[in-house]
Amino acid sequence: MGLVAAGVSGLLSRPVHAQEVPPGVIFLVDNHESMQNYPQYLPEAFTPGYYPAPTSPAPGDLGGEGSAGLAINTGCSDPALVSAMSWFDKNSTDTAKNGAIPYDSDGALKSPFFDPNRFYFSRGRRLAWNVKEGPFTINGNDFDGPLNSYGDTLTACYGGVGWDTTDYPYGAVNSPLINECMTCLASKGWWRGPIVTSNTSPGQAGPQQEIGQPPLPPEAFRKWIISGRVLNVRPPKFVAARKALKEVIRTAPQTRMGVATFGEDHGWFDPALMLEPLRPSCDDSFPQINEAALNRARLTQAVNEVDFRNNERSIGEALFSLGGYFSSQKVDNRWATWFQQPINPGWGWPGGWDGGTTDNPYTGQPGAYWGLASNEWLKAPFLDTATGKYFPGQPWEETAPGGRRSVCSESQASAIIVVTGGTPRSDNTVPITKMMDILEANGARHPDGSLLMFDPSNPDTNPNVGGVNYCDLVGSTKAACDYTDYNWPAGHGVGNKNFMDDVSFFLANTDLRGDMPGKQTVRTFVVGYGDSSPMLKSIALAGKGSFFRADQPGSLRDLLLFSVGQSHANSCSAP
Missing domain, CATH: 3.40.50.410 (von Willebrand factor, type A domain)
Structure with a gap:
């Protein structure tokens, strides 16, 4: 068995001849x-003592808590954060580093992945998905687009803080958090935003930890706004x-x-x-x-x-x-002939005639009927009339x-x-x-x-x-x-x-x-x-x-x- 960690050149293991029966x-x-998820999560790196810690910050202040979360360690100037994001540089002349070319511009997709001139809502581990978190970029189950994005920094930043003008009562002047966001997007192409807490508004919160799944990493709760350029350099998996x-x-x-x-x-x-x-x-x-x-x-x-x-x-x-x-x-x-039920293997195996396995330790779902359906291994396609959903068999x-x-x-x-x-x-x-x-x-x-x-x-x-x-x-x-x-x-x-x-x-x-x-x-x-x-x-x-x-x-x-x-x-x- 071959174990390989890097790219391979001279790929085909032997010549392919016209008279060969193709595999x-x-x-x-x-x-x-x-x-x-991103192959590498967006960084939670920060320099201790760098971020301001006001005693009574208002929503919209650095260090304050609004409907979108707690504004702690936000921005784009913390030296540790800047160093951790050094793989991207919007001002570089190298397209591999500035992300100016869409990573996948397949014309059959409903939108380019990704538009370098637009901004996308993200979390530290992935693009925000409306099924689990808000504000979102990926809408529903449609992973070939169109994606939810914005072309100007002001709209993107207000979306990132929950479109909540009541929490940022600065009249015609933007809040410090909005100004920070707009400055970062213009200069860097990315902004690390608030982190979700138990006080975050439902429409701006998430994701919830699922029963029976591993704990979520801290990056899952950190909000970001990133340009398509960032995504073109390090796209999701x-x-x-x-x-x-x-x-x-x-x-x-x-x-x-x-x-x-x-x-x-x-x-x-x-x-x-x-x-x-x-x-x-x-x-x-x-x-x-x-x-x-x-x-x-x-x-x-x-x-x-x-x-x-x-x-x-x-x-x-x-x-x-x-x-x-x-x-x-x-x-x-x-x-x-091989896999028609009943299969009679004894207790503790799928299809076991006298019992299945233990109950689910996370949800309590019974395990006794593990794989016992009469058509378990030969399932035909069917339409769920209650939901209208089609299940391929x-x-x-x-x-x-x-x-x-x-x-x-x-x-x-x-x-x-x-x-x-x-x-x-x-x-x-x-x-x-x-x-x-x-x-x-x-x-x-x-x-x-x-x-x-x-x-x-x-x-x-x-x-x-x-x-x-x-x-x-x-x-x-x-x-x-x-x-x-x-x-x-x-x-x-x-x-x-x-x-x-x-x-x-x-x-x-x-x-x-x-x-x-x-x-x-x-x-x-x-x-x-x-x-x-x-x-x-x-x-x-x-x-x-x-x-x-x-x-x-x-x-x-x-x-x-x-x-x-x-x-x-x-x-x-x-x-």
Whole structure:
């Protein structure tokens, strides 16, 4: 397994020949809410004793408290703050530092990301989102714009302090806080504003800490106003990841490609949302990819359609459902034959006929019925008539004449490339016992050659349930993959409480199709954007792929393209 921390040149691992059967690659895009975060939070740095501390400050005074929060350590002149923001300089002649060029000016987006001549409401960790905080820049679930922004400093600053003129009774003269804000935006292009307290007006407050989620960082409560120039230098994670992936889609040679993301909350198992199945059709893929049918513009638009608002990072559940997409279910009922309920594994596993798992320690939600729905692993799409919301179900391949089959021939290599910003969470509703049963029956082996074993009995007391956990092989410990804090539900077996790497192992070691010769498996590659959690590495190793960490947008693009190149390595030449 390759571990890479920086950009890669000479990306494709070997030449791609016209007579090669192109691999099928699904990009699985992390849509967790944390993808809205900046790669590095805006700084809370300050010089002790620098900020004025008046004894009885009025709203609108430096140090005062108004409807928008407490004006403490605001401004743009504190030496510690100026030093921490030195990565940006609006007066620099270097566009990489002055942000004069929009980071992503894709014409298919509803607004540029970002307009260098406008100002945006932010918090220290991300752009302000109207679902969680105000005043806001991102409106609802529409992450391709239009964004809420302002073209003049006065309007932006009054918005930043809550549009509250009654709290700033200075007549025709602006308050000290407003003057500070306007001066900072004009001279620096950014202003660090008030911090939210318990006294902040509801429309100006937030975010609220969610039950079952880790505590919010202090930066989440600090208000900022920043120009589009700042955002073009250090964009939010989702903007950088989206652009990098689109650049890869526009340039990757001789590859069938599709786009998926983590699915809607279906209760327990949440199938992946297939935004665009593999393109083009088999007939348009050999002996050479038909570029018109590949329709790279449609694939990049699918990336633009991702909504980064999921409160779960369900990599394992998404991988499992994409395994169904690559299976021969529509031809010979293979997936349903394996995963039709009832599954009878015993207590403490999803789908367990005599009980599920512990109750949710954060919300009290019962765990007894974990994964017990009759169609749990085969969920069909449905419309919630009460809300009018459509829930996509388990994706299957297209089998109609001329349709886009997931696997075109026995010589095709298939892969899933995950681009993610963190560790999987709320991600264990997969039929672990049935997958392990199939693998054991087929004599699956670990990378060291030893046979896979899995003993589902009495997981609470069983000292070695087996399964897949490679955290100790990637520079960590098995215990690091047994994390349960802010991660429910989880299994009970020590050494295998989380099942994401079991899923990637299953896909890489199981023949998913009964309708063609050979062994049709799926490899899993993982690119962690700013994250190299042990579980992400274990997923990639178990999936016979590679893990890479990218800390900069440029290296993210390079590593995604490199992963595409590696997916060609298993392709066989057509007869």
